[in-house]
Every structure is written in structure tokens, then in C-alpha cells.
Amino acid sequence: MASLARPGGFAVKVISGSQQHVNFVAASPAAETVSAFREVPAEFTTAEARQAAVTRSTGGVFTNGLAVKGINVTSRRLAHTDVTFPDMTSYRRDSTKNTQTPARDTEDQRRALPSALYYGAGGVLSLWAGKEVVQTLVSYKAMAADQRALASIEINMSDIPEGQTKTFEWRGKPVFVKHRTKAEIAKEKAVPVADLRHPQHDDERVQKDEWSVVIGVCTHLGCVPIANAGDFGGYYCPCHGSHYDASGRIRKGPAPLNLHVPAYSFKDTTIVIGSS
Amino acid sequence: MRSSLVSKSAAALKANSQTAPIKEKLKNGLTVVAQDNNGAVSQLILAFRAGARYQSVTQQGLVHHIRNFVGRDAQSYPGLQLVWSSAASGAQMNSFASRDIFGVQISVARDDAAYALSILGHVASKPAFKPWETEDVLPTIRADLSQKTPYSRVFEDLHRAAFRNDSLSYSLLSSKNQIGAFKSDEMSKFAAKHFVSGNGVLVGINIDHNILKNYAEESGTISEGSIVMNHMAPFRGGDYRRFARGDNVHIMIAGAGAPINDVKQRAVQSVFLAHVGRSSPLKFATLPGTQSGLGLANLPGGVTGSSFQAAYDGSGLAGVYLISPAANSDAAVRAAVGALRKPKVQDIEGCKRRAIAEILFSSENSVLSAYEHATNALYKGPDSSNDLISEIQKVDVKDVEKFADGAFQRLAISAYGNYFRIPYSDEIH
Numbered sequence: 001m002a003s004l005a006r007p008g009g010f011a012v013k014v015i016s017g018s019q020q021h022v023n024f025v026a027a028s029p030a031a032e033t034v035s036a037f038r039e040v041p042a043e044f045t046t047a048e049a050r051q052a053a054v055t056r057s058t059g060g061v062f063t064n065g066l067a068v069k070g071i072n073v074t075s076r077r078l079a080h081t082d083v084t085f086p087d088m089t090s091y092r093r094d095s096t097k098n099t100q101t102p103a104r105d106t107e108d109q110r111r112a113l114p115s116a117l118y119y120g121a122g123g124v125l126s127l128w129a130g131k132e133v134v135q136t137l138v139s140y141k142a143m144a145a146d147q148r149a150l151a152s153i154e155i156n157m158s159d160i161p162e163g164q165t166k167t168f169e170w171r172g173k174p175v176f177v178k179h180r181t182k183a184e185i186a187k188e189k190a191v192p193v194a195d196l197r198h199p200q201h202d203d204e205r206v207q208k209d210e211w212s213v214v215i216g217v218c219t220h221l222g223c224v225p226i227a228n229a230g231d232f233g234g235y236y237c238p239c240h241g242s243h244y245d246a247s248g249r250i251r252k253g254p255a256p257l258n259l260h261v262p263a264y265s266f267k268d269t270t271i272v273i274g275s276s
Numbered sequence: 277m278r279s280s281l282v283s284k285s286a287a288a289l290k291a292n293s294q295t296a297p298i299k300e301k302l303k304n305g306l307t308v309v310a311q312d313n314n315g316a317v318s319q320l321i322l323a324f325r326a327g328a329r330y331q332s333v334t335q336q337g338l339v340h341h342i343r344n345f346v347g348r349d350a351q352s353y354p355g356l357q358l359v360w361s362s363a364a365s366g367a368q369m370n371s372f373a374s375r376d377i378f379g380v381q382i383s384v385a386r387d388d389a390a391y392a393l394s395i396l397g398h399v400a401s402k403p404a405f406k407p408w409e410t411e412d413v414l415p416t417i418r419a420d421l422s423q424k425t426p427y428s429r430v431f432e433d434l435h436r437a438a439f440r441n442d443s444l445s446y447s448l449l450s451s452k453n454q455i456g457a458f459k460s461d462e463m464s465k466f467a468a469k470h471f472v473s474g475n476g477v478l479v480g481i482n483i484d485h486n487i488l489k490n491y492a493e494e495s496g497t498i499s500e501g502s503i504v505m506n507h508m509a510p511f512r513g514g515d516y517r518r519f520a521r522g523d524n525v526h527i528m529i530a531g532a533g534a535p536i537n538d539v540k541q542r543a544v545q546s547v548f549l550a551h552v553g554r555s556s557p558l559k560f561a562t563l564p565g566t567q568s569g570l571g572l573a574n575l576p577g578g579v580t581g582s583s584f585q586a587a588y589d590g591s592g593l594a595g596v597y598l599i600s601p602a603a604n605s606d607a608a609v610r611a612a613v614g615a616l617r618k619p620k621v622q623d624i625e626g627c628k629r630r631a632i633a634e635i636l637f638s639s640e641n642s643v644l645s646a647y648e649h650a651t652n653a654l655y656k657g658p659d660s661s662n663d664l665i666s667e668i669q670k671v672d673v674k675d676v677e678k679f680a681d682g683a684f685q686r687l688a689i690s691a692y693g694n695y696f697r698i699p700y701s702d703e704i705h
Contacts, residue, residue, distance in 0.1 A: 044524070050580035050599045057427035058584035058597050061542075062374060062651040063644055065431040065586065067340070067448040069420070071347035071369040071380070071399070072359045 143171075152274030154267070157211070165227035167216060170273050174216030175262060176227050176235065177271060180246055184233065185209045188247045198258045202247045205261050213264050213271065214248035220255035235259070297649060298485045299659050304500050305474030306492050309649045310485035318389035319481040319642045322400040322498075323379025323650040326470035329443035329506050329588075337450025338466060339373050341458050344416045346371035346380055348409045350398040355409075362395045369399070375435070375444050376506075376536075376589050377651055378470070383643065389483045390491070397497035401471040407460040414456050421449060426526045427597070429518060430692040434528040434593065437516035437701075438688030442509030444588055472501025477653045481642040508590050513686035517695040525605050525693035526597070529612055531684035533585055533592030537656040542587060543667035544679045545594050546631040549583040551621050551676065552596060567622050570596065573615035576604040581612060589655040594683060602694035609689065613704050617684045621673050631668050635661050 044050040058064065089097065095106035108114070143151075153170050155177055160166050165178040180188075188202040189209075206212050216224050216235075223239035230236030231252060232245035242253030249258040264273040297311035328339045347369070348355040362369050367384035380400035384392040432447050439445040476498060480488040492498070511532035534541035553568035566572075570581045581598040595616060600608040621627065639645045639661045651657060658664050687701040 044599065047578065047580060050578070051582075053427075054580050054582040054597050054599055057425075057431075058582045060638065060644065061585055061587050061648065062376075062536075063647050064584055065428060065448070066372055066374050066647070067343065067420075068370050068372040068381075069344055069346070069416070071371055072363040073368050073370070 152272055154270045154272050157269050157271060162210070167227065168273070170215075170262065174224050175273055176212075176214050176216045176248070176259075178212040178214075178227070178234075178246065180210055180212055184246045187233070188245060191245070191247075191249075197250050198256065200247075200249060200258055205247050205249070205258070207264070208266065211266075211271065212247055213261060213273065214259040215262055216259070218242055218255055219250065219257040219259065220253070225259075296660050296662070299653060300489065302473070302489070302492055304493070304498075305472075305502065306498060307477040307653045308485075308488050308492050309477060309479045309653050310483060310488045311481050311645070311649070312484065313482055313642065315482040315642060316386055317642070318382075318384050318386050318392070318483045319479075319646040320382045320384065320389065320392060320396055320483065321379055321479040321646045321650045322396050322476065323377045323479070323654065324401075324470050324472075324476040325376065325504055325506070325654050326378040326466070326475070327374050327376040328446045328448050329375045329509065330466075330470060330504065331443075331446055335458070335462070335466075336446060337454035338458050338463065339378055340417060340420070340448065340450040341413065342403070342463055342466065343371045343373045343378065344413050344420070345403055345405060345409070345463065346399055348413065349404045349406050351402040351404045353398055358395050358399050362392060362399075365391055367392050367395075369395075371400075372647075373448055374651070375446070375448065377654055379650060381643065381646065386482055389480070390487050393480075393487070393491045394495065394497070397491070397495055401467075401476070401498045403463075403467055403471075405460040405463040405467070410456065410460065417450055417455050418452075421452060424449070426520075426692050430526040430528050430597070430690050433516040433518055433690035433692065434530055434688055437514045437690045438511055438530055438593055439509045439591070440512045440514055442512070443507040444509035444591055468499070469501070470504055472499050474500070474502040475504050477650050479646050479649045479653070481646050481649075506589060509588070511591055511593070511686070511688070513688045513701055515689050515700050517691040517698065519695065520693050522693055523602055525600055525602050525691055525695050525698065527600060527605065527609060527689065527691045527695075527698060528584075528595060528597050529609065529616065530584075530593040530595030530688045531616065531686065533594035533683065534587055535590050535592050535655075536587045536651060537589075539658045539663055539667050541679070542592075542658075543631075543664055544671050544675045545585060545592075545683075546635070546664070547624070547627050547668060547671045548619060548676045548679050549585055549594060550627040550630040550634070551619055551624075552583040552615060553581070567626075569615040569619055570612065572620055573611040575611050576607045577601075579604055579608040581608075587651075587657075593688070595688075602697055604697075605691075605695070606697040606699055609698055610704060613684070613687065617680060619676055619680045621676050624671070624673050624676070627676075628668050628671060632665050635665060635668075 044053060060066070093110055095101075095109040096103070151171070153168060155166075155168060157179075160177055160179045162179045163181050163184075165176055168175045168177065185202075191202070193199045193201050202209075205214075216227075218225050218237040218239065220237065220240055220242050223237050225235035225237040225242070225244060227235055230243040232243050234246040234248060234251075235244040236242070237244075237253065237255065240254050242255035243251050244255075244259055245251050247258075248261070250256070262273055263275065264271055265275055266272075295311060295313050297309050299307065299309045301307050326339065331338045347359045350358060359369070362382065362384075365384060365388040367382050367388065370381045372379060372381060380396055382392045382396050432449065435447070436445045478488060478492050534545045536542075551569050553570040569583075575581065575598075579598055579600040581596045583596050584594070586593045596612050598608055598612060638648070645661070648661070652659070687704065689698065689701050691698050
């Protein structure tokens, strides 16, 4: 919509006749608060200005003093500061809020595609990479497949005659299963606990007196002892000369601890190693 | 030289008479005036006998409210749609009011005139005055009041002085206290009574008469109804003064002028006012010519003046507008009144030519002539400016002297500014 008063670059000099005049008044304050247009009647410094004023006002028979209001043209111009705009700050990007910053400086922040690619594709890739790392670590640390297949083994008790010791492989380690004789049982039960380097009574190490189950790894440096050998009728580690008795307790030599007893249980005629 | 100018003026007259306006009163009571000058821009006015004088005593300012409501919702269309459509067709639309008429004026490219007519009908005659829109209109009234010029103040006050308590004294503008005083139903009632076919006129300049007539007859937008008569307001005379700071004072002095329908009196009045001095013949002349009434009146220093007229139904005003330094205002008013009462017309032919030229100039402006057609048609004025011009050509010095003798026996004087030296009207003999 057009505005009524726009002085153009059109200069006219009147040679004769009355002066052309655009009668235009602009109200600069907001319409709500306008004060009286002029408390003092217009002051005219020259007689010519006065004559122009009286002349331009008095034209017309019916249009003299006619009150007119523009409907689709602005009949008054408000200063731009009067116009109230809705505050869209909360909807705007942070990068555009600082009016002192040139738009080109924040251009990159307002481009969506690079961010979407960087964070979207990058995010997917890093999730995938993280998953790979975790998966690799878990499978690396996890039990080997052949071992997992031997998680528990069953040993038929009738395969081991009394007085014999047999070696089985369980989870990559040798397990000694010893079918003890009555003499051996009596001898081990009678060992004074206080004299032992790693004091454990035989009752703590066996579930049934006839059967002693220990892991065949020397507690000194990890060699595999020899069954039914040594000074105490149990096991002897040839590496550094550790002697274990028939309950698997350390009796002589450098090893600090008794042979470990794995978790095992009896099931009918079998011993199940790896389950308790 | 002079004879060639006269012959050219006569040629112009002849050209003008070829496109004489077609005026017609339709069966539904609406008056239609069409004048086709074959111009590219059509001027359309739909006006009613509904100016400020039709307000009741308790309705001062109502017409101002109604005028500023134009462009809001109409009864059948949203206001925004109407205003938008008019703007989209490149039209300019104004609402206006004088003491006699109220209406809407549209300037539009000729090709879109029929379209603009349909907008005009709804905008001017079918306002809905929705109560919730009142709030939106009030600031525009405040803005109007803030833009009063010294002339508009002194001109309004002159009517208060001249017509005292009668209907023509009612201001075109609402007073500050009356802003928002009118409820929707009061405005609707005024519109329903006044904005009807028997009380209106449809004026079109540069538009085919048949388009105008077909719209007026067939659109049915303007409700049928009968003419509304106004209360008479004879010229009574008196004083009205309003103080304002400063060294200047704006003064209007008027006597009983010609009413709209008295063509002979209006012709004499125009010649008389041309003698008194309507405007400066030179750009930097301080007075309207040494042979003019004001020039001969020997006004004191710093005083400038120009004659004016305002014709209404049944009454009129004619006189001068002065701007004077406060100190000289007593002498200025007395000298001006002397020039009005006792005109010393030395060049009656020159005065007549100036009066005719002014009428032709204003009829050249199709907006102004649309306003004039609307007022003349509603109040039995001359159908064409040619009627007035041919009357002017018959005027002689005696007519002018007789007019001045009768018109200025009683005076109306209004002043805005430092008025303390201005004599009251009954002190001037």
C-alpha cells in the first residue's frame, strides 16, 4: 500500500498563479500517546510564508475543511519505533541473536547439512566402533571355545582303583583325582595342623575321605607336579623340589600354598569337576 | 493578447461542455452522476446525506467514528478482504465527511473500475460496526485530533460562531472526551437510517455511465430507503476564540454565504471573493494583488489574508482568513471587515475570469470535481460547473455590491492564538 507523502525529486518554480502545496502532517509519536499537534500556532518568519499558508488553506467550496481519512493508503506515518513486533527470540538460533555479529561470521553455525552429517553419520560410526571394541575385548577375555566345552568334566570313579591317582584336563589345567587308601586317609587326618606351612586340616580339603581332588599346578611357579611321588606320598614338583602330601598340602620345598581344590561334586558314580 | 486568452478559455469551455455529466435518479431513489472525460483513472464516490450536521445533539463526534470505521468488517465481507482487494487492484480509497455529506472515495485505474465499484458499495453502505473492532478504531481518532492544523481549528470554530447551536456548528471531528462514547448499535442505527438509496449519490468520473447505472440498479448492495432531512442552520453570527501561545493569531471572518442550491448567489459570491483576493497572482507577492479587496484595504504590517467560501444546504459562509501578529490584529480585522462590506470593484471582468479559472482548475482535478458532483447532486446544486460559469458571466458590479451589503451585516469571527486585541463582532460598525 502506498504512502501519501513522499517528496519526489521534482522541482517546480511557480511563475504566476498560486503555489502548489502538499499539505502533509506526520505524527511521529505513537498514536496512543499523541499530544496536541501544535500548542503554538505555526510561526511564520516571512510574509511570503504567511501568504502561502492562508492561500493553500482556503481552497474549495465543498472541500474546504473536508475531513478525509485514507483507508488503504496510510494517512499518517508512524515512526518505525512505534511498530511493535512479536518477540521471536526464543525461536531464533543462538548464532543470530547478537545483532553486532555479521551474518557471514555465523554462517557455518546455521548450516544444517554439515552438522547433520558430522553428528549423524559420525555418531553412528562411533557407536559401531565402540561396539566393535567391546565385542573384541569380551571375546578376547572370554574362555576359549575348547575350554568352554570342558567347563565341567565328569570322572567315572570306577576308573580309578584305590591307591591310584589319575590326571584329567579341566579348563586347560591338570586335575589330580586320588583314590586314597585307608592308611593314607588315617595318615593325613593325623597330621597336626599347627605344623603346616599353609595350615589346613584334611577335612577342609576333601568331601569324601577316599577322594582327594586337587588342581595339578604347583603353587610355587606353576609347574605340574608328579603324582604318587615325593617324601610325603602325595605329589612332587620336579622343578624346584616341592613336596605335597596325599591331601595336596605343601610339606617341603619352596611352594607357599597347598594345591588348590577345585569346585566339584559327587553324582552317583561320578565326580563332576566344575560344579559344586 | 487578452482576446487570445479569452478565446482559448472559450475553447476550453466548449470542450468541457462536450462531456457534460449525465445525472439520473434511479427507481430505488439513488442518484447517479457520471462524467466521462476519457481519462485513465476513474474516480468513484458513494456518498450520503450523513455529514456531521445529521448527528443529534448528544451524538457529537459520531460521524468521525463512523468515518474512521470505514475499511473494517462489512456486513457480508471481512474488512481486510475488501481493503486488500482494493489495494491489490491498485486503488486508493479514502473515507470523508463534510457537514453535509459522508462517503467513500476510490481512485482506480479505469479497467478495474467495475471491480472497485463492488468494493465501494460494501465499504461505504454496509459497515458492520463489530463491537470488538471499536478498540482498533479509537487510536486513529486520537491521531486525527493530534494532526489538527491552526486552520482546521479556526475553521471549525468559525462554524461554532456562525451557526451557534444549530446543526452546522457540529464539528467534523470528535472531541477528545467523546472518543469511544459510541457503541456499535448506535453507529449501526445511524448507518441503517442514512446509508440508503434515497439518501445517496453514486458519482463516477472517467467511467462509462452504463457500468455505474447497472451497478446501482442491480447489485442490491445499497439498501433501499428514503431521504433524510436535516435541521436548518441559518447564519446567526458571533464570536469563538481559542487561546494558544505565540505572537500570531489565526482569524476567520465570515458573513452569510450562498447555499448550495442558489446558483446565482454562488456565482456572485465567487466573483466577490475573487475581488477580495483568493490567492497571490505572483509567487512572492505578500498580498493577493494591489487591486484586490485585501490589497486596497491597506492591512497593517505582517498581516496576510485570503478569501474563502463554504456552501452548505440552506446556508453558507463567505469571508476571509487572516494570519496576523497579535499586536496588529485589531486594525487587521477592522480593515478586512471594511473591505468585505464596501467592495471597491475596479476590474469586474478580471474578477470574473479569475473566478471562472478557479472553477475550471478544480474541475480539471477529477477528485475535487467528484466531491463537488456528490454535494451538488444531493442538495440540488448546479448539475455542471458550466451552469455556474454561465451565471458568473452575467454578474456585474451592482450584483457584487448588493451581495456584500447583505452578507456582512452580521459577522462571525473565530480566532486561534493570541486573540486579545481582536474586536468582538458586535463592536465593529
